[in-house]
Amino acid sequence: MIVTPSNELDAVNEVLSSVGASPISTLEDDLDVDSLNAQRILHGVSKEIQSRGYDFNTVNDITLMPDADSGLVPCPNSYLRFFSDGMKLIRRSGYFFDIESQTNEFPEGLSVGELVKELDFDALPDVFRKYITVRACRIFQMRYLTSQEIDQHLMTEESSAYADIIDYDLMQGNYNIYNDDQTISQNIQRS
Secondary structure, eight states, X not given: OOOOOSSHHHHXXXXXXXXXXXXXXXXXXOOOHHHHHHHHHHHHHHHHHHTTOOTTTEEEEEEEOOOTTTOBOBOOTTEEEEEBTTBOEEEETTXXXXXXXXXXXXXXXXXXXXXXXXXXXXXXXXXXXXXXXXXXXXXXXXXXXXXXXXXXXXXXXXXXXXXXXXXXXXXXXXXXXXXXXXXXHHHHHHO
């Protein structure tokens, strides 16, 4: 059973232990191929999961101001998803770009309706750190060891950890069928 890691080093060591590799003592300046691959997979899984957008990494209705030097609104790689009414925003050369109006200039700032940010692993809620770690263990094991028995065990743990994040999201999301379901809210407005 995988223990919920308290930090990224613990998570990398869990990934390494899933294939019987030795733990590492630091993430800095490590030349071990297994630990580098474990870190790469952990980062990729973390980005994949966080890009879905949850209460802890989503900001709604925010105005982003232009950079004083360039006059353009920065769009760092940590911005995973972003939406703005009336615009089709993309990241181009590190700045926001509206493909509808073909401009990257927003002198008054840019109003973004929803912005999903990638957080550091250590800043994630416990259930997400565990799910990301278990999923990374499974992917790492499938790529480098390919044991059916270990895969089955990790698949069971991954399913359980995923159920925990669904439960977390339902508890934190404050969802309401009357407000969040488009069909029901339209029917309520008609009456």
